[in-house]
Amino acid sequence: MTTTLDEQYYSSLLELQQLDFALVELTLFLDTHPNDMQALQQFNQLAQQRQQCAHAFELRYGPLLQFGHSYSKFPWQWSQSPWPWQV
Known part of the structure; x- marks a missing residue:
């Protein structure tokens, strides 16, 4: 299942990447x-x-990390793409 992404998705993901870089x-x-x-x-x-x-x-938009680092709504979101590293 593919989710339609909006401009806010990319803006939020960029902000996370900038914060990660600074950290x-x-x-x-x-x-x-x-x-x-x-x-x-x-x-x-x-x-x-x-x-x-x-x-x-x-x-x-759903979980960023797997293995219990992020919660998921119902139904299981991890199977939905694109994942943050795919964009």
Whole structure:
């Protein structure tokens, strides 16, 4: 089953990708600068923002992750495409 995607889908997915990129970069920075309070605060802020963004995305479009990391509505959504990595 293929779902029709709207502009908001792509916009939300892009926001998640941008947050993920920033979180990876901050993780690498914090690995070498563990006492940088400003970077740590920014990391925690972006982690919270990413969690909220992912939750909103999943409520509207279905799960982002498998193996119990994301909930599914009824009926089982994981069989519906496209999956986030396919777009």
